[in-house]
Amino acid sequence: MADSVITSSAVGVDGNSYTSQVSNDQLTNEDFLRLMLEEMKQQDPTKPMDSAALMDSQLQMSQIQANTDMTNAMNAMSLSYTSSALSTAANMIGHVVEDGSTNDQGLLKSYKVETVENKDSELYVNVREITGITDALVNSETEELTLYDADGFIYENETQTGYRVSLDYEGRFTYKDDGSLKIVDENNEIVTDEAITSKYVFAGSSARYAENTSSIPLASIVEVR
Numbered sequence: 001m002a003d004s005v006i007t008s009s010a011v012g013v014d015g016n017s018y019t020s021q022v023s024n025d026q027l028t029n030e031d032f033l034r035l036m037l038e039e040m041k042q043q044d045p046t047k048p049m050d051s052a053a054l055m056d057s058q059l060q061m062s063q064i065q066a067n068t069d070m071t072n073a074m075n076a077m078s079l080s081y082t083s084s085a086l087s088t089a090a091n092m093i094g095h096v097v098e099d100g101s102t103n104d105q106g107l108l109k110s111y112k113v114e115t116v117e118n119k120d121s122e123l124y125v126n127v128r129e130i131t132g133i134t135d136a137l138v139n140s141e142t143e144e145l146t147l148y149d150a151d152g153f154i155y156e157n158e159t160q161t162g163y164r165v166s167l168d169y170e171g172r173f174t175y176k177d178d179g180s181l182k183i184v185d186e187n188n189e190i191v192t193d194e195a196i197t198s199k200y201v202f203a204g205s206s207a208r209y210a211e212n213t214s215s216i217p218l219a220s221i222v223e224v225r
Helices: 027-042 052-090
Strands: 003-011 017-023 096-098 112-119 122-139 144-146 155-156 159-165 184-186 200-209 214-217
Touching: 052 112, 052 122, 096 122, 112 214, 144 155
Parallel strands: none
Antiparallel strands: 003 017, 096 112, 112 122, 122 144, 122 200, 122 214, 155 159, 159 184
């Protein structure tokens, strides 16, 4: 598509007609003023040209230039904001975030941020939902982690023992009044044998995560920790 042009005609004192044609994409306010002055020089004093139209064009050019400057400024601000938002999102990697949504139990969902992604100029964080907390059990004699199943039954050398660590409804360890770990036998009786109660001890907790990742908009995040 050809560039639009502005054409200006003038009649010189010699009676000849002069036409100037300038590409619109190169015109500036100075060009308009120069063109108007040149027309005034070349016009027939007995037939003055109407310079009002040229002034109107100059005003329109000023408005176009102002709009262009504003557009450029807005684009620069947008790029600056995107860069800042991307840096903020990248700093969230490895952190736990919340977006205000809740699970089936009405509890706030928490996610661990793994990566950041730009989708159609909108930033998203790829997260893995935290589905629960798992407590670890250690054998104080061997100082090795000890396995237990969903019912709390303790395993030694891949063999189920006759003891079970007591679990609450969330699968977390429960404790006796003195703060020690509650170990029960096959009859669900609390074990008091110190050789057993001192053998199995709490060794910290770790988060359980959903198998698949999901994406949430950066703008929806309400808490980072």
